[in-house]
Amino acid sequence: MRYLCLVYFEPSRLASFTKSEGAALTNESIAYNEELQRSGRYVQAHALQSVEEAMTVRVRNGAMSATDGPFAETREVLGGFILIEAPDLNAAVTIAAGIPLARFGSVEVRPIQEMEKT
Amino acid sequence: MATGGDAGNVDAIYRAEARRVFATLVRLLHDFDLAEEALHDAFIAAAEQWPRDGFPSNPRAWLVSAGRFKAIDRLRRKARFEAAGEDLAMLIEERAEATETGAVEDDRLRLIFTCCHPALGSDAQVAMTLREVYGLTTEEIARAFLVRPPAIAQRIVRAKAKIRDDRIPFAVPEGDDLGERLEAVLRVIYLVFNEGYAASSGASLTRPDLSAEAVRLGRMLAGLLPDPEALGLLGLMLLQESRRAARVSGDGDLVLLADQDRSLWDRAMIAEGTALVARAMATRTIGVYTLQAAIAAVHAKAPDAGATDWAGIVRLYDILARADPAPVVALNRAVAVTMRDGPAAGLALIDDLLAGGDLAGFHLAHSARAGSAALRRRAPPTGGRWRWSARNRSGASSPAASPNSARLDPRPCRAPARRGWPSGGGARRSDRRGRGRRGSATSRRYWRAQRRAPAPFRARWSP
Numbered sequence: 001m002r003y004l005c006l007v008y009f010e011p012s013r014l015a016s017f018t019k020s021e022g023a024a025l026t027n028e029s030i031a032y033n034e035e036l037q038r039s040g041r042y043v044q045a046h047a048l049q050s051v052e053e054a055m056t057v058r059v060r061n062g063a064m065s066a067t068d069g070p071f072a073e074t075r076e077v078l079g080g081f082i083l084i085e086a087p088d089l090n091a092a093v094t095i096a097a098g099i100p101l102a103r104f105g106s107v108e109v110r111p112i113q114e115m116e117k118t
Numbered sequence: 119m120a121t122g123g124d125a126g127n128v129d130a131i132y133r134a135e136a137r138r139v140f141a142t143l144v145r146l147l148h149d150f151d152l153a154e155e156a157l158h159d160a161f162i163a164a165a166e167q168w169p170r171d172g173f174p175s176n177p178r179a180w181l182v183s184a185g186r187f188k189a190i191d192r193l194r195r196k197a198r199f200e201a202a203g204e205d206l207a208m209l210i211e212e213r214a215e216a217t218e219t220g221a222v223e224d225d226r227l228r229l230i231f232t233c234c235h236p237a238l239g240s241d242a243q244v245a246m247t248l249r250e251v252y253g254l255t256t257e258e259i260a261r262a263f264l265v266r267p268p269a270i271a272q273r274i275v276r277a278k279a280k281i282r283d284d285r286i287p288f289a290v291p292e293g294d295d296l297g298e299r300l301e302a303v304l305r306v307i308y309l310v311f312n313e314g315y316a317a318s319s320g321a322s323l324t325r326p327d328l329s330a331e332a333v334r335l336g337r338m339l340a341g342l343l344p345d346p347e348a349l350g351l352l353g354l355m356l357l358q359e360s361r362r363a364a365r366v367s368g369d370g371d372l373v374l375l376a377d378q379d380r381s382l383w384d385r386a387m388i389a390e391g392t393a394l395v396a397r398a399m400a401t402r403t404i405g406v407y408t409l410q411a412a413i414a415a416v417h418a419k420a421p422d423a424g425a426t427d428w429a430g431i432v433r434l435y436d437i438l439a440r441a442d443p444a445p446v447v448a449l450n451r452a453v454a455v456t457m458r459d460g461p462a463a464g465l466a467l468i469d470d471l472l473a474g475g476d477l478a479g480f481h482l483a484h485s486a487r488a489g490s491a492a493l494r495r496r497a498p499p500t501g502g503r504w505r506w507s508a509r510n511r512s513g514a515s516s517p518a519a520s521p522n523s524a525r526l527d528p529r530p531c532r533a534p535a536r537r538g539w540p541s542g543g544g545a546r547r548s549d550r551r552g553r554g555r556r557g558s559a560t561s562r563r564y565w566r567a568q569r570r571a572p573a574p575f576r577a578r579w580s581p
Contacts, residue, residue: 001257028199035195039155040162087158088255089271094151100199111267 002043002112003092004083008076009105011050028100036084041095047080076105083112128165131177136161137253139181141225144232145288146182146213147189150250150278157181159188186210226251227290227342233277234303235286242277243306245270252335262328263313290343300343304351304407307335311355315362329359346398350408353394357414360387376423388418409438428458445476449483456490465490 017025029047036042051069058065070077082099086092089111096107136157143153160181174180193207233246248254248262256274260267280286291299314328336352364378373379392415398408413434420426435451448471456464468487 024199031195031199035192039159041158088249088257089267090249090256090274091154093271093275094154097151 001088001092002083002085003089003096004081004110004112005092005096005099006078006108006110007080007082007099007101007105008108009079009101010075011077011079012075013104014079025100025104032098032100033082035098036082036095041084041086043083043085045080045082048078051077079105127173128161128168131164131181132161135178135181137251138226139178139185140250140253141229142182143185143189144229144250145225146186147210148288150281152189152192153185155192156185156189159192160185163188224290226338228288230303230339230342231290231299232281232286232288234299234306235281236299236302237280237284237286238277239273240306240309242273242280243302244309245273246277247306247335248310248331249274252331254331300345300347303339304347307332307339308351308355308407310335311358315358329355329362333359340394346401346403347405347407349394349398350405350411353391353398354407354411354414356387356391356394357411357418360384360391360418375417380422383418388415391415392418404437404441406438406442409434409441413438426457428454432458445471445474445483449486453486453490461490 014022014025033042033045036045054069056067056070079101084092084095086095089109092109092111096102096109099107101107139160140153140157143156144150147153147156163184164177164181168174190207190210193210194204197204197207230247230251233250234243238246244263245259248259249256254262256271257267260270263270290296311329311332314330314332333352333355336348336355340348340352360383361375361378363384364380364382365373367373391411395408395411395415398404399412413431416427416430416434432451432454435447435454439447439451449468452464452467452471455467465487468483468490472483472487
C-alpha cells in the first residue's frame with residue numbers, strides 16, 4: 001500500500017537553527033530519502049517552500065478566489081511530504097519515525113485512497 | 119548454489135520463510151522495527167541476486183545473513199548523523215549468528231512468548247501475535263476485529279516500546295514460569311479462534327478467517343512445543359471448527375449442537391482433533407483445554423444428539439470443575455447432568471448456582487433454568503432421552519450472544535470466556551486486570567454481547 005507522510009513543523013523553530021545545524025538536517029533528510037530509495041520504499045518526496053510563497057485557491061459558484069498563504073492558524077505548517085510504499089500502517093509509521101524532521105515537528109501518515117472511475 | 123528459479127520462487131520462499139527469518143532477526147538485532155526493515159532489505163537483495171546468480175542451497179540462512187548485514191549497513195549509514203549507530207552496528211556484528219533449524223524454530227517460540235508477555239495487555243498480545251508471529255498486516259487485523267487501523271497500529275507501537283523499555287527478554291521461559299506463560303499464549307490463540315468463530319454470520323462473513331489463522335497458529339505452537347495443553351487447544355479448535363458448516367442456518371441463525379446436521383461435520387478435522395485429545399490425555403497431565411476438547415470429542419463421536427454419552431460428559435465436567443471452579447463450568451455441568459438424569463436433578467444444581475450469586479446476573483443461567491423447568495413440566499421420556507432445543511428468533515444476533523450456545527455446544531460463549539472459562543487461573547488473573555479497560559473496541563463488543571437480551575427459548579422432547 002502507499003502512504004503519504006506529511007511533515008509538519010514550526011518554521012520559526014527551523015529558522016532558529018545555525019547554518020551548520022540547518023545543513024546537517026538537510027543532508028540527513030536527503031540521506032534518509034536515499035535510504036528509502038535503496039529499500040524500494042520511496043515513491044516521491046519533496047520539501048516545500050515557505051507558506052509565504054503559497055496561494056490558496058477556491059472556486060465558489062463559478063467564481064475563483066485566490067488568497068495569500070494557507071489560512072491555518074496553527075503554528076505547525078506543512079513543510080514537505082514523502083510518498084512511500086509499505087506493507088501496512090505499522091511499517092509506514094516506522095518509516096515515518098525515521099524521517100529526521102519528526103524529531104522537530106510531526107509527521108502525519110495518511111493511507112492513499114485509490115480512486116476508481118465508476 | 120542451486121541453479122534455476124525466478125521471481126515466483128522468491129515469492130514462494132518469502133511466504134514460507136519470511137516469519138522464520140524475521141524471528142531470528144529479532145533475536146540478532148534486539149529490535150522489532152530494525153528486524154522488519156532488515157527482512158525487507160534481505161528479500162529485496164534476494165529478488166535481485168537469486169534469479170541472476172542462482173538460488174542458495176539454504177535460503178533461510180542466506181536471508182538471515184543478508185538481513186543482518188543490511189541492518190549493520192543501515193546503522194553505519196545512520197551513524198553519520200547519530201553517534202549511537204556505530205556502537206549498535208558493532209554490537210550486532212559481535213552477536214552469534216545461529217541459523218541451523220533447531221535454533222530458528224526456537225526463535226519462533228521466543229517470538230511468540232515475547233508477543234504474549236504478561237506485561238502487555240490482552241489486546242496488545244493478540245495484535246502483536248497476529249502481526250509479528252503470523253505476519254498479518256495492521257489493516258487485516260483491524261478488519262478482523264472491526265476497529266480502525268490506527269487503533270491497532272497504536273497498540274503495536276506501544277507494545278514494541280514496552281518490550282524495548284522494560285527490556286522484556288526475547289526468550290522461551292523456563293521452569294515454573296513456562297506453565298503460566300504458556301497459558302497466556304494459549305489464551306491469545308483461543309481468543310483469536312473465538313473471535314473468528316463468533317463471526318460466522320451476517321455482515322461478519324467478510325472478516326478474515328481468524329479461526330483458520332488460530333488453528334494454524336495452534337498447529338505451529340503444538341509443533342514447536344508439544345505441551346499437552348498445546349495439543350489439547352489444537353484439538354479443541356479443530357473439533358469446534360469441524361462443526362462450522364452446521365452451526366449456522368441458511369438464515370444466519372445459530373443451530374444448536376442437538377439440531378445440527380451432523381453429515382455437515384468435517385470428519386477429517388474430527389479425526390485429527392480426537393487423536394490430539396488422546397495424545398494429550400495419554401500424558402496424564404490434563405489441563406482445561408484438553409478437558410474441553412475431550413468433551414467436544416464425546417459430542418463428535420455421537421452419530422446423533424440422542425446417542426450422546428452424557429454420563430461421559432458429566433464425568434469430564436466433574437474433572438473440569440475441579441481444574442477450573444468458574445461458575446459457568448458448573449452451569450455447563452448442570453446442563454449435562456440434566457441430560458443424563460433429567461431436569462429435576464439439573465434444576466436443583468442450577469438453583470444452587472443462582473443462590474450462590476456468581477451467576478445471578480448472567481442470562482445464560484436464567485435461560486438454562488427456564489429450560490430445565492420447562493422440561494420438568496413435561497412427562498419424562500420413555501426410552502428416549504432428554505433433549506434441548508431452542509430457536510434464536512432475534513435474527514441477526516451473533517451466535518456467540520445466543521443464550522443457548524453455552525449449553526449444548528461445549529464452546530463457551532464470549533461472556534463466560536471473560537469470566538475465566540475456559541482458560542484457567544492464569545487467564546482469570548489477566549482478565550481481572552483487563553476488566554477496567556473497557557475502552558477497547560474488542561471489550562466494548564464483549565460488553566454489548568453480554569448485555570443482549572436472551573433469545574426466546576423452548577424445550578421439547580427428542581423422538
